[in-house]
Amino acid sequence: MLDHILSILIFLPALAAVLGFVVHKDSAKAYGIAVSIIEFVVSLYLWFAFDPNVSGMQFMESLPIVPAFGVNYLLGIDGISLFIIIMASLFTMLGIASLGETKNMKNMVITLLFLQMTMVGVFAALDAILFYVFWELSLVPMLYIIGAWGGPLRIYASVKFFLYTFTGSLIMLVGMLFMAYLYYQATGHWSFSILEWYRLILPESYQLWLFAAFFIGFAIKVPMFPFHTWLPYAHGQAPTIGSVILAAVLLKMGTYAFIRFSLPMFPDAATFFMFPIAVLAIIMIIYTAMVAYAQEDIKQVVAYSSVSHMGVIVLGTFALNVEGITGSVFLMIGHGIVSGALFLLVGVIYDRRHTKLMSEFGGLASVMPRYATIFGIMMMASVGLPLLINFVGEFLSLLGFYQQSHITTLLAGTAIIVGAVYMLSAFKKAFFGEVTNEKNRNLPDINKRELVALIPLTIIAIWLGIYPKPILTPINNSVESIVALMHEKAITPEAKSRIPALEGKIIMQKSEAEVR
Amino acid sequence: MLSHVNVPLESLNIATLVPMLIPIIGALFILVIDLFKKDLSKSMYVMLSLLFVLLDFGSLIDFSIQFNTNGTMLGYFDLMLVDGLALLSQFIIVGASLLFIPLALTSKRFHEFSYSEFFALFLFMIAGFQFMVATDNLILIFIGLETASLALYTLIALHNRTKSFEAAVKYFTMGALAAGFYVFGAMVFYALTGSVEIHQMAAVFEADGFANLPYILVGVVFMLGALGFKLSLVPFHTWAPDVYEGASASMAGYMSIVPKIAGFVVAMRMFEFLVHSGIVWMDVILYATVVITMTAPNIWALVQTDVKRMLAYSSISHAGFVMAAVLIGSTQANSALFLYWVLFTFTNLGSFSMLWISRQKNLPAGQSSDHPYTKFAGMIKTAPLVATVMALFMLSLAGIPPFGLFWGKLYMISSAVAGGYIVLALIMALNSAIAGYYYVKLIVYMFMKEPVHGLEGKVYSMNASTSLRTIIGIAAIGTVFAVIAVNPLLEFITSFVYNSGY
Amino acid sequence: MEIGLTHYLVLATILFSIGLIGVMRRKNLLMLFFATEILLNAVNIGFAAISHYYNDLTGQMFAFFIIAVAASEVAVGLGLLIVWHKRTGNINLDTMSSMRG
């Protein structure tokens, strides 16, 4: 089973989704929960079987798809992708379990299972085309979820989401094809294997262009300023489950791709673009935090906060050292857990009141104390309080970037201030004060179904905040091999000096081919 | 003056004519049957035609085996040229026809299919296209083209609606003008070289180093105009939307595939040596044409309210996309063209067939065209399976992986990148993104809007019959599981194209 | 002055241009068909002259084929024209714009 565990993880939900058409609509939710539990258990088994001391790829599978063109079904995971996969299956499971009254429940469940396939696929793919296939395919279920179950502007939001990301990824595709062509030139055969591409040393000018092409695709997905405007609409209109998965997993594709593609393939370009990207990241952090502060809709606050946090992740990624990248990967997990939980929490109140405007609430803490408590914990996690999950990632990301630039990190560090400003003020508006709106007077507190999803997330948020080691160690090992590879490959003196040399670490792939 | 013609029969290699003769014989056979017995069921004609087309397909397989061993074959006074291009395009032509014919077996009665002439003309048309691609003689190309076109005009008109007559007249008139362009171009080349065979013309031009460049360009311009009409390159595309709208959906689907591949092969033969001659003008003009043909119809497709018309514009755009292969001119690009077109065949046939099964006999009140977007609103609720399949085709057309057309796009853009046309590759990518909008728009209507036709899903499969469902099933399978077929297909196509010297 | 190839070709071109203008200007479907016939026949002249110039029969063959094709075109065209006339009662091009955009 271990040889094909990744394939099982990818295609089990897809198969289940197809079979799901036959399931009676009343049992659809139970079916979805059952399948996603199996999937989650398998993904946990993956973790169990994963050897944290190996820095390279594990559970590799390879099957030629278009050998004439070098496209392979090539799977494998390392410490970076492992946990995002687990998180994807966790959120699908919790998401389905927490689904309330939903029209067309069956369609929803089937769509979610398809979405799960694409999510796992993206993070398990080691072939650029395979990666692209899942990357694009993930748009479709999300388009449907937003468009079919969303709010009043759902069609605008979903189409915007789709087209925006689609455009970006097509440009990325051109970049991939160019990369493949360069590989072809250097070696005489086509290959889209990421691991093969790692071996290619490119001249700086090529790196810059390729980096830019990949960047557009990834940046829109992340989403980085100024490409972020699809996100508020998508989140604002999406149903709770859509927002949860979008924020928790889909956004991570972009930052994951930076680590998987941009850094090890174009170390010199990454160094070259480090500061421009850092500036964008700072804008993301501060600007979006301010915009979040101005929101009237609590869901939009969380949506913009996502962008702000993604800024920290991007910054950590481009620290180009082990601390920063490890931190950013960890923050991906952390942000996934926390923002996912926050969206679930917003969904709880939305289900009760059918509005997300903070002015409609106020004083909820006394009406729904348990709800307020969990919200408070997650808010504090989001704000980056130590011993909660996000702090570890934020701390390491900022710490990492501090090696590259002091003033930039200082500016980016304002994340902890501006983040507190919008979060606390939103919390105050919604939860504190007297109950002024009569409709809120008798709201029922959070119920069992909702707790099923939220309690595990709360536990994870605290557990990983106190004891991040089980996750941090595998991530660290994989990141070390990437950084070592980058240092080895770097050709400009700038990059050589910026990317730390790690003596005695295993380099994932020796560079052999060189394009001139 | 004329000397006695004495040609040994075996050197004629009459066999090269067999693939064209089969449909011609079939057509005559059908006409003869009609002479003896009227009012035969259309299913009989359908099956008969199918039989002949299958035979034709079989002969092509035979030829491709021969091609693999012997390479390019000439025949019939060297008029016939059976190379990889010819075979590949004939495979597409015949294969697409094979899938098209069963669409005549609709559950609603459309009277064109009750005429035996319909099938006879159809078979003649196939033969015409086959002639067109299997030669590099301008005369034979002309004859093939006109045979096919005249048959096609008639087939469109047979749909017997005011709009289809209008479409036929428009198509016919413009076709006549294009024929004028073609012969004028041919005349110029003939005047310059004294030959009407493309390879000889090329040889003459190369021998004198393109001395008469201005005149050559005049010839090229007229040829481009004529082929541009066939391939619906902007600004010679204006017929396409109207004709697609006027013709029946099945016919429109057919038109979006078969005449174009024939045109592409001629264009490849015609422009290959010119592109490689290093004439800057040629590159610039083709580049501009490709870009405009990709972009402009894309933008027009955005604003359409009728799905069929949207698909018409999208087909034009796809043609422009593929035309890039002629510009790039590498083996990879030419292979990409065929790969793209095979995959496009399945997807486009599928999507037009989907329109065809939702075709009502008469336009309902308050509906100005057959397939407005609004008609498909909320389809997921009323006819989930139909909606899903339709969405599948739209996603494939938009180039969402892993559906069929994605692989074509992938390979085509890759060939542009490899050919050094990075900017072109980017334009292609961006156009795919724009195109995403109108394909997704249909999905939006189907999946995200409330139904307008009540909860009765019947309207979407008004015209459905077993054979239509089968065809759609084949198209859907071809679209979804293209992944598996891409590699063998690619290897097959590449070896054929490469061995033909393109 | 001897009439040479150039003269024929110029004639052919002029005729072709007349045909083009006719195609562009005529609003009557029948006249339009005539214009296309002029186009094709202009080329025929050219082919015949070139054929003679090269002393090669191919051009004349081409011309014959063009004549044949032109004839069948007329057959089809007239057929369409008649049907159109039956349906709409006129053969004016401007009435023919139910599809647009």
Added chain:
Amino acid sequence: MELYLYIALFAPLVGSLFAGLFGASPKTLVTGVVNSSLLFASFVASSILLVHVLNGETVHVEMMTWMATGNLYIPFGFVVDQVSVTMMMVVTVVSTIVHIYSIGYMDHDKGFNRFFSYLSAFVFSMMVLVMSDNFAGLFIGWEGVGLCSWLLIGFWYHKETATWAANEAFIMNRIADLGMLIGIFLIYWNTGTLQYDKAFAIMPTLDMTTLIYIGIFLFVGAMGKSAQFPLHTWLADAMEGPTPVSALIHAATMVTAGVYLVVRANPLYHLVPEIGLFIASLGAFVAMFAASMALVNRDMKRIIAYSTLSQLGYMFAAAGLGAYWVALFHLMAHAFFKALLFLGAGNVMHAMNDELDPFKMGGLRKKMVGTFIMMTLASIALAGVFPLAGFFSKDTILEVGFVEHHYVIYTVLLLTAGLTAFYSFRLVALIFHGEERYKLFGFHPHEAYKFMLFAMSPLAILAVIAGSFKTTYFDMVTKLLPETEYHIHSHVVEWVMILGTQAFVIAAIWYAYKKYINFKGEDKEFEKRLCYKILINQYYIPYFYEEYISKPYKELSDILWRKVDLKIVDATVDLIAMTIYKTGENTRTMQNGNLSSMLRWMVAGIVILLSLAVAFGLAVRYSDEITSVLSGLGV
């Protein structure tokens, strides 16, 4: 000893979780009792550790790894040494007392259990803060106390002012925390570790600039937590929280964390005396500045809060001048008498139905004898009158200033001592002496529960006798801190100074009594004066922050969202899409359905291509001429 360490550390956490279990349920006395006992256990464990440390031994444990990546290694490590044990004692003593006191104080509150949960959580955070053996652990505690402070200030969350103050406190602290974080980053990248001992060992080898930056950034962190100017406004507003909270967090423990940090980082500040001087100057300034605001304020708790601020200034002044042990000693003494003062104020508030304006009280000493005695004791201690605790600690600080020849600082601190005495006794006079003005407002004051007074009594005792520990304490703590004794060499000067100071202070007390003991009503004339207005408005600093920082930030946020994000960034994207769409709308007329125009398009295409061909042909033919013309044009 490790066991005692863990008991001291985790007993409050257990209490917090225990009370948290009942968080949503109505009052259960058991939570108060259990939590108080656990705190007492923590206190006992701390005392045992104190004895251990007094014997000259320290305890250092590493519980487990927290973060490890790259070269970074951060464990959960705890150290009990002379400095941390001082803090542990202060924290556990005060918090145990406050816990017991709160059982009475929060008696009628709906959130009784919640309160104990938060309060114990605070103690746990504070213990982490003081016991951690590395900067990251310190930061955990640092943020943890920030969180608990937020929770407790906003404990009565239905009050707008309370939640506002809570958020203000949290955000202001965050600003400072950023500085602290940067300081931590600097330490890591320059020393490669965050362990105190290792990092301080490497610091002498670093260059001066780096050390200065580290010093500055760490101190910025300290400024926030200890509410130093300009981040001081939150402390006065934090008085919105329940009074025991003010006593524990905003007087005795949390706000002194900044002082603790500076003391803990003494090897660093020892290397950069410039920063030390800055700290001392700022401390002296804040001492005076805060005391001045306390002079006129009409809110009992705020007056005490400003007094706290002022005393924190003293501590920083001492620490900045290198007298770390003095700072720590004052910290301890201050914790006792200030907590006592607050708890007394809490009693008064209870008696007066949460009335805070001392002008509405008066003559309460008859009704509340115990409270009166304890508050007076605390005030005397605060004023620094011999032989109470404040005298020993504060006088040493003055001596330090004098001995170190920083006479400006000395003078400022001396004047402040007078001010301190004045405002303390102004308060005492207004509350407990004079006419019983409260009757006019219909209050019926009563003394607090006996056990509350009983609980306060240890503090009262400590406030009186803490000065006697000075020598013992000096011996103990200087094993870790620089061993500097501040003795004025001339005995005459010393006596003159001590007596002078005492006289000055007593004079200030006398003046305060004289002015306020027979207080009749408000002095309207005085209130019109400019200096009064400035002081009562806290130098207009909160106003300035509100008008020039908060509001502009809010407005800018609004502009960024409505104008920039929606109207520019998003609109650009939509504009691109709309342009494409509109182009389609505008050019679709090309397809007007008219056959004639279609034919014309075809001919036009040919004509365009032909003319391009001709142009190209001409260009090729005359390429030489074109080149020469173009070169002539300078292209």
